[in-house]
Amino acid sequence: MTDREDIVFVIDDDASMREALNSLIRSVGLRAELFGSAKEFLRQSPPSVPSCLVVDIRLPGMSGLEFQRHLAEADVRTPVIFITAHGDVPMSVRAMKAGAVEFLTKPFRDQDLLDAIQLALESDRARLQREAQLAVLRHRFDSLTPREREVLPLVVSGRLNKEIAKKLGTSEITIKMHRASAMRKMQAESLVDLVKMAARLGLPGTES
Amino acid sequence: MLWRKVGGAVITGGAISAMHYTGMAAASFLPSSSRPDLSHTVSISSLGTVGIGIVTLIVLGLAILTCAVDRRFDAQSLELALAEANIKLDQMSRIATVGEMAASIAHEINQPLAAVVTNGSASLRWLAMKPPNLEEARGAVTRAVQEANRAGEVITRIRALLTRASPEMRSVNANEIVRDVLSLTSNELLKGGVTVRTELAADAPPVLGDRIQLQQVILNLVRNAIDAMSTIGDRPRELLIRSAKDTNSVLIQIEDSGSGLDPEQAERIFEPFFTTKPQGLGMGLSISRSIIEAHGGRLWASPGLSHGAVFQFTLPKADGRR
Numbered sequence: 260m261t262d263r264e265d266i267v268f269v270i271d272d273d274a275s276m277r278e279a280l281n282s283l284i285r286s287v288g289l290r291a292e293l294f295g296s297a298k299e300f301l302r303q304s305p306p307s308v309p310s311c312l313v314v315d316i317r318l319p320g321m322s323g324l325e326f327q328r329h330l331a332e333a334d335v336r337t338p339v340i341f342i343t344a345h346g347d348v349p350m351s352v353r354a355m356k357a358g359a360v361e362f363l364t365k366p367f368r369d370q371d372l373l374d375a376i377q378l379a380l381e382s383d384r385a386r387l388q389r390e391a392q393l394a395v396l397r398h399r400f401d402s403l404t405p406r407e408r409e410v411l412p413l414v415v416s417g418r419l420n421k422e423i424a425k426k427l428g429t430s431e432i433t434i435k436m437h438r439a440s441a442m443r444k445m446q447a448e449s450l451v452d453l454v455k456m457a458a459r460l461g462l463p464g465t466e467s
Numbered sequence: 468m469l470w471r472k473v474g475g476a477v478i479t480g481g482a483i484s485a486m487h488y489t490g491m492a493a494a495s496f497l498p499s500s501s502r503p504d505l506s507h508t509v510s511i512s513s514l515g516t517v518g519i520g521i522v523t524l525i526v527l528g529l530a531i532l533t534c535a536v537d538r539r540f541d542a543q544s545l546e547l548a549l550a551e552a553n554i555k556l557d558q559m560s561r562i563a564t565v566g567e568m569a570a571s572i573a574h575e576i577n578q579p580l581a582a583v584v585t586n587g588s589a590s591l592r593w594l595a596m597k598p599p600n601l602e603e604a605r606g607a608v609t610r611a612v613q614e615a616n617r618a619g620e621v622i623t624r625i626r627a628l629l630t631r632a633s634p635e636m637r638s639v640n641a642n643e644i645v646r647d648v649l650s651l652t653s654n655e656l657l658k659g660g661v662t663v664r665t666e667l668a669a670d671a672p673p674v675l676g677d678r679i680q681l682q683q684v685i686l687n688l689v690r691n692a693i694d695a696m697s698t699i700g701d702r703p704r705e706l707l708i709r710s711a712k713d714t715n716s717v718l719i720q721i722e723d724s725g726s727g728l729d730p731e732q733a734e735r736i737f738e739p740f741f742t743t744k745p746q747g748l749g750m751g752l753s754i755s756r757s758i759i760e761a762h763g764g765r766l767w768a769s770p771g772l773s774h775g776a777v778f779q780f781t782l783p784k785a786d787g788r789r
Binding site: 275278282285366367 | 573574577578579580581582583584585586588589590592593596600603606607610611613614617
């Protein structure tokens with residue numbers, strides 16, 4: 260069972276379907292928030308807790324695929340599960356290509372929807388964790404001095420202190436100090452660790 | 468079409484040049500005369516000129532005649548084309564209506580059905596809890612019942628719609644309908660290399676029916692026959708349509724020399740979505756049978772005597788039981 264803070268956002272213009280989905284989602288101990296239209300959902304700020312969207316593809320005023328585009332534009336990366344009354348293959352292919360987790364045709368098996376929801380929540384939780392870790396790394400990187408920031412990419416690209424010193428026109432001992440200081444500030448336990456962090460930050464000299 | 472136009476052009480051209488010649492001949496000046504003061508008098512006394520005048524009148528008459536005949540032909544073929552287009556349009560709009568209706572029925576029913584299923588599953592889950600959450604389960608079941616009623620209302624509405632769109636029953640001549648369909652399919656028959664033979668009973672009484680619906684049935688059977696014969700190469704592709712009168716009904720038989728009918732499939736082919744064609748929907752015969760049955764008749768199929776298949780149906784006489 261998942262955490263209580265997880266939220267399933269239901270967007271369906273049919274009030275009775277919305278209520279039915281709400282009941283089903285609550286029956287497995289999850290929290291649901293209901294919206295009658297895509298606009299209503301987009302008006303609020305992006306969720307900060309693990310969440311997923313259950314969306315009827317025939318929304319009034321906006322198609323499901325348009326909705327996906329709006330989400331991408333607003334940089335909302337919450338996973339989407341589409342339910343539709345009459346999904347055709349090309350439509351589902353486009354939806355999946357645009358990043359939908361699942362495409363269910365009404366009426367669907369409750370277990371199929373709940374499985375898709377669990378999967379979506381897990382992937383969203385992992386995404387949030389990744390993003391949080393990245394934010395921490397970025398914060399640490401921001402605390403480096405300009406000189407340390409210059410040295411770091413050279414270190415992770417595997418150059419020796421002597422080479423770096425020559426390249427930057429300074430002494431080997433100074434480089435050694437910058438390097439130690441950068442390692443400490445980044446809270447890297449080893450060079451390997453530092454290389455991994457640099458890759459996640461997308462620094463030059465590493466492959467991300 | 469073309470020969471009439473060309474013919475018309477030649478005759479009209481001849482008429483114009485003949486008139487021109489006559490005019491020139493008639494208006495020729497005579498240089499010497501017994502009466503010099505009338506030197507500008509026009510002479511029309513020469514025999515040749517008179518002859519040319521007569522020929523001109525004949526040619527002109529012919530030209531006018533061709534023009535009139537051509538007009539009449541044009542009007543006739545136009546009328547025929549218009550009638551055909553009308554029939555096709557009517558059929559297509561009916562087919563389109565059926566298709567649209569099926570799609571909207573599917574959607575209208577599916578929506579509440581999905582809510583019923585979801586509410587039902589939710590209530591099962593509430594009941595399976597330890598202890599069961601009866602309040603939530605009751606809520607879900609109540610909503611399921613409401614949604615099931617909503618689906619019921621949709622069906623009632625559709626039924627009302629269908630009764631309004633009931634066929635127009637009139638006294639119609641089955642032979643005429645057969646001929647209508649054969650003229651509509653003449654191109655397809657030609658392309659399929661099919662020879663058509665008809666043995667229509669002249670004394671067949673009128674039947675009570677919807678002309679367009681009956682056209683659809685015969686059209687469907689003729690098209691099936693063309694398809695069934697499309698792979699036949701070792702014998703003539705023959706379509707035989709017979710009509711015969713019975714005590715209380717008229718019988719129409721459509722026989723082809725096609726690939727034939729598996730006796731085991733003779734009944735299955737009337738089931739909806741059953742098809743032997745790669746691109747078939749499997750709806751044609753099923754709809755045809757329901758149309759004939761709605762007319763109080765019967766539609767069935769049997770293998771042909773040596774090869775091919777025979778499809779036949781009966782239609783009650785217009786002045787019969789009803």
